[in-house]
Amino acid sequence: xxxxxxxxxxxxxxxxxxxxxxxxxxxxxxxxxxxxxxxxxxxxxxxxxxxxxxxxxxxxxxxxxxxxxxxxxxxxxxxxxxxxxxxxxxxxxxxxxxxxxxxxxxxxxxxxxxxxxxxxxxxxxxxxxxxxxxxxxxxxxxxxxxxxxxxxxxxxxxxxxxxxxxxxxxxxxxxxxxxxxxxxxxxxxxxxxxxxxxxxxxxxxxxxxxxxxxxxxxxxxxxxxxxxxxxxxxxxxxxxxxxxxxxxxxxxxxxxxxxxxxxxxxxxxxxxxxxxxxxxxxxxxxxxxxxxxxxxxxxxx
Amino acid sequence: xxxxxxxxxxxxxxxxxxxxxxxxxxxxxxxxxxxxxxxxxxxxxxxxxxxxxxxxxxxxxxxxxxxxxxxxxxxxxxxxxxxxxxxxxxxxxxxxxxxxxxxxxxxxxxxxxxxxxxxxxxxxxxxxxxxxxxxxxxxxxxxxxxxxxxxxxxxxxxxxxxxxxxxxxxxxxxxxxxxxxxxxxxxxxxxxxxxxxxxxxxxxxxxxxxxxxxxxxxxxxxxxxxxxxxxxxxxxxxxxxxxxxxxxxxxxxxxxxxxxxxxxxxxxxxxxx
Numbered sequence: 001x002x003x004x005x006x007x008x009x010x011x012x013x014x015x016x017x018x019x020x021x022x023x024x025x026x027x028x029x030x031x032x033x034x035x036x037x038x039x040x041x042x043x044x045x046x047x048x049x050x051x052x053x054x055x056x057x058x059x060x061x062x063x064x065x066x067x068x069x070x071x072x073x074x075x076x077x078x079x080x081x082x083x084x085x086x087x088x089x090x091x092x093x094x095x096x097x098x099x100x101x102x103x104x105x106x107x108x109x110x111x112x113x114x115x116x117x118x119x120x121x122x123x124x125x126x127x128x129x130x131x132x133x134x135x136x137x138x139x140x141x142x143x144x145x146x147x148x149x150x151x152x153x154x155x156x157x158x159x160x161x162x163x164x165x166x167x168x169x170x171x172x173x174x175x176x177x178x179x180x181x182x183x184x185x186x187x188x189x190x191x192x193x194x195x196x197x198x199x200x201x202x203x204x205x206x207x208x209x210x211x212x213x214x215x216x217x218x219x220x221x222x223x224x225x226x227x228x229x230x231x232x233x234x235x236x237x238x239x240x241x242x243x244x245x246x247x248x249x250x251x252x253x254x255x256x257x258x259x260x261x262x263x264x265x266x267x268x269x270x271x272x273x274x275x276x277x278x279x280x281x282x283x284x285x286x287x288x289x290x291x292x293x294x295x296x297x298x299x300x301x
Numbered sequence: 302x303x304x305x306x307x308x309x310x311x312x313x314x315x316x317x318x319x320x321x322x323x324x325x326x327x328x329x330x331x332x333x334x335x336x337x338x339x340x341x342x343x344x345x346x347x348x349x350x351x352x353x354x355x356x357x358x359x360x361x362x363x364x365x366x367x368x369x370x371x372x373x374x375x376x377x378x379x380x381x382x383x384x385x386x387x388x389x390x391x392x393x394x395x396x397x398x399x400x401x402x403x404x405x406x407x408x409x410x411x412x413x414x415x416x417x418x419x420x421x422x423x424x425x426x427x428x429x430x431x432x433x434x435x436x437x438x439x440x441x442x443x444x445x446x447x448x449x450x451x452x453x454x455x456x457x458x459x460x461x462x463x464x465x466x467x468x469x470x471x472x473x474x475x476x477x478x479x480x481x482x483x484x485x486x487x488x489x490x491x492x493x494x495x496x497x498x499x500x501x502x503x504x505x506x507x508x509x510x511x512x513x514x515x516x517x518x519x520x521x522x523x524x525x526x527x528x529x530x531x532x533x534x535x536x537x538x539x540x541x542x543x544x545x546x547x548x549x550x551x552x553x554x555x556x557x558x559x560x561x562x563x564x565x566x567x568x569x570x571x572x573x574x
Contacts, residue, residue: 002463002466002467003466004463004466004467029466029471030463030466030467031466031467031468031469031470031471033467035467036467037463037464037467039460039463039464041460043458043460043461043463043464045461045464045465045479045483046483047482047483056465056468056470056478057468057469058469094468095467095468097468098468098469
């Protein structure tokens with residue numbers, strides 16, 4: 001996008017402004033593209049002070065931007081003396097100095113330690129909302145994408161697997177990679193249609209699962225952890241059709257919840273429930289979920 | 302082998318090496334009294350030699366930096382076919398015997414040389430003039446600068462250049478505002494080493510420029526001439542050279558120690574040298 005690398009084919013344009021067109025030999029150099037680029041490690045110029053960094057692109061807006069990002073007090077500091085969060089703000093301010101039409105952010109949070117990440121992430125979300133500038137953000141962390149983005153595109157091996165809102169990606173993953181990225185369970189198996197418009201999937205890990213989605217051949221059953229209930233005994237006196245007996249393999253507390261691993265499934269229950277049921281590794285339990293919660297994604301053979 | 306014995310052997314090797322390298326340098330200062338040394342430095346021969354050396358070396362260094370810096374930048378930042386070959390060619394004078402360099406310069410630029418006719422027609426005669434000294438010094442000293450300069454540019458994180466481009470700086474402005482300042486430490490160190498090498502140049506100079514006092518006789522050539530006529534004079538000039546060389550080496554160390562304030566990432570190409 002920024003013009004720092006040259007694609008083999010394709011077209012890049014903003015509105016009617018064509019920046020790159022392989023078929024017509026158009027390739028505008030980076031200095032002529034109206035982009036603001038925030039690099040993964042911020043790439044602040046070490047030989048310049050903060051104010052000089054922000055003013056590098058010219059345009060006389062340096063002081064306003066320093067004010068806006070609350071770093072005016074750091075104007076004479078050197079990049080090496082700044083904290084991660086401060087560097088990010090300088091990087092952002094610098095990228096905006098030329099009044100760009102698009103903001104490009106390359107893994108803007110990966111250079112931060114875990115402690116500062118979540119607060120800086122929320123700050124960044126506010127900034128992006130305020131700026132109301134089209135922004136393209138690259139990240140490996142699905143959670144970052146959920147917090148910061150309006151639409152999420154999942155790329156694997158150079159292919160766009162799915163483009164949609166976070167909810168769409170979680171509810172209807174188009175590909176097993178997307179399913180695992182969003183944190184859902186993925187159970188491979190073999191599907192065939194059965195009575196009542198349902199699909200039965202014989203799981204490779206053992207057992208059979210019913211789904212309201214259509215599918216055949218090799219598929220992955222996608223179930224979100226919070227849709228899996230844990231019980232001591234199986235009941236047929238309820239609407240959920242899928243019951244997978246197993247043994248508790250591990251428990252992982254996350255805040256007021258507990259992630260319980262039973263066989264190939266990870267379930268998320270409240271900590272209170274985990275206590276009440278006296279869940280512990282080795283205990284026999286039944287993991288259940290509804291057929292309506294079982295999504296099917298095609299798997300390669 | 303017992304630990305103590307091994308360490309003792311290492312220390313012995315170091316002592317012998319250090320003594321061997323230090324003795325000749327010390328001897329220069331100890332052989333004659335300081336008063337006599339200073340006396341000799343004021344002689345015609347010494348002063349002429351100093352003048353010739355300073356003038357020719359300053360010009361040579363100027364040329365080396367002027368042409369060497371952009372060359373090094375190109376080699377450090379672009380990949381092209383034959384790049385390795387070009388770098389090796391530029392390093393050649395490092396391993397070439399100075400006398401061979403001198404002969405080479407003579408047959409290239411001298412009266413009867415390859416370009417001799419052309420230069421003659423332009424009214425320029427190179428052999429045995431101060432211009433020849435500049436040529437000889439430039440020839441042998443440039444690899445010292447260019448190699449270090451390439452390494453200096455390579456050690457700059459290329460994301461810096463990317464950042465500058467996205468901020469509206471074209472390739473030329475990026476070179477001036479980002480590459481030069483960030484590679485500055487390395488470039489200075491390279492220039493200092495090239496200067497030191499140039500000061501000590503003898504073989505190529507004497508073959509191509511001759512040893513005419515006041516015209517082409519540099520400090521090194523003066524030492525050689527005075528050596529069997531007036532040892533004291535030779536010693537005086539040598540002592541001066543030792544002090545100057547020592548000062549240059551020290552300044553390079555100091556600058557290099559300050560240089561790593563630049564954030565670095567692995568260089569794009571293998572380091573050349």
